[in-house]
Amino acid sequence: MLEARRKHAKFLFLFIFPAFIVYTVFMLLPILNSMKYSLYTGEGLIPNEFVGLDNYIRLFTEERYYVKFWNAFQNNIQFFIIVTVVQNVLGFFMAVLISRTFKGSGFIRKLSFLPTTLSVLVVGYIFKLILNPYYGVFDKFIEMIGLEQLIIPWLGDPRSAIYVVAIAVSWQFFGESVLFYTSGIDGISDSIIEAAQIDGANIWQEIYHIILPSVLPIVGIVTILIFIGDFTQFDIIFAMTGTRGDPNYSTDLFGSLFYRTAFSSPERGGWGTGMGATVATMMFIIVTIGVGVFLTFFTKKKEELEK
Amino acid sequence: MKVKRAVARSGLYLTMFIYSLSIIIPLFVMFMTSFKTNAQIFKNPFGLPTSFNIDAYVNLFVISNYGKYFLNSIGVTVLSLSAAVTMSALAAYAISKYKFKYNRAIYVYFVIGLVVPIKLGTIDIMITMLNLKIFDTLWALIIVYIAMAIPLSVFVLYDYIKMVPDELSSAARIDGCSEPGIFARIISPLIKPGLAAAGIISFIPNWNEFWFPLVLIKSRENYTIPLATGQLFGQFDTKLNLVFAVLSLASIPVIIIYLLLSNYFVKGLSAGAVKG
DSSP: OEEOOHHHHHHHHHHHHHHHHHHIIIIIHHHHHHHHHTTBOOSSSSOOSBOTTHHHHHHHHSHHHHHHHHHHHHHHHHHHHHHHIIIIIIHHHHHHHHTSOOTTHHHHHHHHTHHHHSOHHHHHHHHHHHTOTTTOHHHHHHHHTTOGGGOOOTTTSHHHHHHHHHHHHHHHHHHHHHHHHHHHHHTSOHHHHHHHHHTTOOHHHHIIIIIHHHHHHHHHHHHHHHHHHHTTOOHHHHHHTTTTTSSTTTTOOHHHHHHHHHHSOGGGTOOHHHHHHHHHHHHHHHHHHHHHHHHHHHHHHHHHHHO | OHHHHHHHHHHHHHHHHHHHHHHHHHHHHHHHHHTSOHHHHHHOSSSOOSSOOOHHHHHHHHTSOHHHHHHHHHHHHHHHHHHHHHHHHHHHHHHHHEEOTTHHHHHHHHHHTTTSOGGGGHHHHHHHHHHTTOTTSHHHHHHHHHHHHHHHHHHHHHHHHHTSOHHHHHHHHHTTOOHHHHIIIIIHHHTHHHHHHHHHHHHHHHHHOOHHHHHHOOSGGGOOHHHHHHHHHHHTTTOHHHHHHHHHHHHHHHHHHHHHHHHHHHHHHHHHHHHO
């Protein structure tokens, strides 16, 4: 390693500067500036008058704002729980299976990541088309096996819509968690597993005492990534239920709430730049708190399991 | 014992079979339907297309200007990823190979971007693009995408550069090679796999990005593929084969690139996960 003396300081600057400036000006500063805009009125595009915390007070006391905000909050939590369970629990067990050697395991590994490469938008539209009540293959299939009394308008019913949307996202990113978990399981040394098997451990004991502790950091990473992704998710809502989170806002998430309030005209649900920035700041706070909570939880859990 | 094992094996294969179908069927339905006529879709949604009908694709390229959207997407992706990887490699080089007071702090500063949702700064980004007079141009997207790709690229390249032995650059330095020369002639050839990995991992999110075109692009001639997919989808409500062709066209490039380079994706992503 080279001691950066004065002679080299200019290179240091030259090398770091381009990345530093683009990253700062177009990624980190915009987030801080958006927080600043939340303290201004902004009926049109440009924020103008300083109003302090007025936007926040209005967001939580005026019915037309807080009803939508808390609705998005609840939907988002529901959405996050479904996706987390599918991707972590199902994904983990699938990874345990896939990490065994069997004929075709390489193919399965390759195939399982395929949906993740598609755009969220495309996945949303595919599911929407497959579930369409008139020509969708899903209902046709259910009719074929004689269960037509179970058919409901999947995306048209406020009770089922959020589940359908969450399942579409889970389908897409399932392979990503499987990939993360299999690579964690592959990293466990064979001798540990063999020793356990000789000691007569069954598969559940093996999972609980050996596999789980060693992939726990990955559970943390996967959960945090899902959390950040889900609390800013927008594309799937745009594709499947529109920017109002139809039917009747039952699939409105923070991502679609932010898009609508910040970038739509008032007739289409826009709240102006100031309120839009307030929503963005609240999202930032929620994401930061969430990530903090998960980080603490998984660090603690890991220490416990290692004892 | 033998019977039990055979049962377990069959269970494993059955699970894998169902799992594969759950991935393949939706994609298969998408591609297949794009080659059907509307009448066939309604009459026989499961059947294979009776004739190989490419009207939908011809329609998209001739009437809807799909070729242009592809060129836009390719241009934006190539420019933003190559700029991001170059800038990140220089920064990662400086942080990992020169010893100064703030190495660690600057590294952390860059890597914070891995968990910060850039979407939340969109209002300010939009205003900045208006001020720079590049709102509604592809340049606006390119700049944002460079910023987005920097954290992951620095994260990946830092390790690759760290592994390059210092003796090589010291020897070059003694021979009178300049600092930029050392980077260009010694470091960059050695970290080619790292440069490729950084570019490839950022490729998928970059190619599929929909939010920023939706906010920053208004003119049709500047649409990227995801924006075109989002905007054209609604227009063809009654022409189902066109709808499915739009989706297929958006997916084919990523699927091909993934199948060609899947080992890189898998290696790059799982290394990141395990290292955490």
